[in-house]
Amino acid sequence: MYLLVMGLAGSGKTTLTGAFAKWMRENGHKVRVVNLDPGAEHLPYNPDFDIRSIVTVEKLMKEHGLGPNGAMLKASEVIVENAKEILKHEAFKPFDATVIIDTPGQLEIFMLRHEGYKFTSLLKRRAPTVGVFLVDGSMVYNIADLVTSWMLGLLVQVKLDIPTIPVFSKSDLIKDRSLVEKVVEDPLSLTEDIEKSLSGVTAELAIEMARLLAEYRQSLRPVLVSAITGEGFEELFSVVHEAFCSCGDLS
Amino acid sequence: MYLLVMGLAGSGKTTLTGAFAKWMRENGHKVRVVNLDPGAEHLPYNPDFDIRSIVTVEKLMKEHGLGPNGAMLKASEVIVENAKEILKHEAFKPFDATVIIDTPGQLEIFMLRHEGYKFTSLLKRRAPTVGVFLVDGSMVYNIADLVTSWMLGLLVQVKLDIPTIPVFSKSDLIKDRSLVEKVVEDPLSLTEDIEKSLSGVTAELAIEMARLLAEYRQSLRPVLVSAITGEGFEELFSVVHEAFCSCGDLS
Numbered sequence: 001m002y003l004l005v006m007g008l009a010g011s012g013k014t015t016l017t018g019a020f021a022k023w024m025r026e027n028g029h030k031v032r033v034v035n036l037d038p039g040a041e042h043l044p045y046n047p048d049f050d051i052r053s054i055v056t057v058e059k060l061m062k063e064h065g066l067g068p069n070g071a072m073l074k075a076s077e078v079i080v081e082n083a084k085e086i087l088k089h090e091a092f093k094p095f096d097a098t099v100i101i102d103t104p105g106q107l108e109i110f111m112l113r114h115e116g117y118k119f120t121s122l123l124k125r126r127a128p129t130v131g132v133f134l135v136d137g138s139m140v141y142n143i144a145d146l147v148t149s150w151m152l153g154l155l156v157q158v159k160l161d162i163p164t165i166p167v168f169s170k171s172d173l174i175k176d177r178s179l180v181e182k183v184v185e186d187p188l189s190l191t192e193d194i195e196k197s198l199s200g201v202t203a204e205l206a207i208e209m210a211r212l213l214a215e216y217r218q219s220l221r222p223v224l225v226s227a228i229t230g231e232g233f234e235e236l237f238s239v240v241h242e243a244f245c246s247c248g249d250l251s
Numbered sequence: 252m253y254l255l256v257m258g259l260a261g262s263g264k265t266t267l268t269g270a271f272a273k274w275m276r277e278n279g280h281k282v283r284v285v286n287l288d289p290g291a292e293h294l295p296y297n298p299d300f301d302i303r304s305i306v307t308v309e310k311l312m313k314e315h316g317l318g319p320n321g322a323m324l325k326a327s328e329v330i331v332e333n334a335k336e337i338l339k340h341e342a343f344k345p346f347d348a349t350v351i352i353d354t355p356g357q358l359e360i361f362m363l364r365h366e367g368y369k370f371t372s373l374l375k376r377r378a379p380t381v382g383v384f385l386v387d388g389s390m391v392y393n394i395a396d397l398v399t400s401w402m403l404g405l406l407v408q409v410k411l412d413i414p415t416i417p418v419f420s421k422s423d424l425i426k427d428r429s430l431v432e433k434v435v436e437d438p439l440s441l442t443e444d445i446e447k448s449l450s451g452v453t454a455e456l457a458i459e460m461a462r463l464l465a466e467y468r469q470s471l472r473p474v475l476v477s478a479i480t481g482e483g484f485e486e487l488f489s490v491v492h493e494a495f496c497s498c499g500d501l502s
Contacts, residue, residue, distance in 0.1 A: 008359040009320055041318050057319060067292050068308060068319030069260055069356050105320050108259045108359050114392055141365055148406040155399040155406070158457045161449050198412050200497075201470045206409045208463050215459070219452045246451075 007134030012169040017102040018045035019227035030097035037104045038075040049091035076115040094127030120160045130243045131164035138173035163243040166222040187213040253374045258385030263420040268353040269296035270478035281348035288355045289326040300342035327366040345378030371411045381494045382415035389424035414494040417473040438464040
């Protein structure tokens, strides 16, 4: 199977990829790791395949005189143009191991664009593909942050049409843990808080989103994890497995 | 009033800002324009205030030896640290003109983070603040793209707690105009298409999102615009005005 690790810039994709792969190995599971981020500076793991052997954002900036944005977009195009070649690398063999794929640093430059969709479509054709959508738990300041961050994971699921597990990362750094835990257990429990903190139509919108989250929670529940303490890894593994099963059924 | 122009990288924020400001001026409205993107390379308008006089991504990369991501994050922090000083600039006087604010190039680096929330909160305290959320219409390939792109605008609305108008930009380049027009008029009309093109839980999710869009459409309807042909500018102006009124009521 393929496990796509996604999330906004800074949500902890690379750190979690390294730590979760290590945990899986230690628990007897075969894992390969792919770095798909052409802008990565330092990796805390040894990738079995590294996209930087094909393209890096820095080189594109220098060679084509591009700004950072232009270079990141260009890098996305290079990945898709070379996708079939890339997928031939043995790191991508999907049946004897879980292939964890650390996606490009900025969600909007790859996974939220057609490039990410195309790449994911190629993966899906080869083997069941499951997404993990990271929300930086330490950046959740209020109920609106929480609802919208989680919803973003659902958007990615619809955009890519793969089961996507919402994961609150950096659980060791979460400021208001009770807020996150309460919402994760029962998104509708905070309707009153939403009404207090947001205005008019926006509050109604947020409540509707919370309803959607509550409903969706029955199919794939969110998990709190910490790449530092290892909290939530066992639960993440079992949710990934559940998603893989439903995903296998569908494919 | 403040009009925040937001959207993913490449959605056409800067082009629309320039063209819409020109159109408003030609139609007798007083406008000032602010560039808040520290990574902007070329502006098609003369800003009344330019954040690059305070911070640029390129300089931060050179001076602090940062990669593009790190420099963009740092630039966001610099904007918020200096926000009170910045807002003293006369370009930000909110009552004698509409102040159109062209936001940083990447949504996830500023508007989807706490920095964007803080800056918007400061604006809201001074005057009614309305958002415009651009979706690059030429990048809409299918029903899932459409639903999720529009939903992203609603997420931004909840995240920032300001009325936010969904705008499909580059209408002159839209590939399947009938799809966009149909959905914009009646999001629920495409339930069948969703069921055909997406699988299981993902299809259900997309339909729930379409329901939410249909409901929300009653309060702020989406607009198709082209910065090249000027299509939709009159409608955009009237939706902005409606949002401004409801926003004024609330504040």
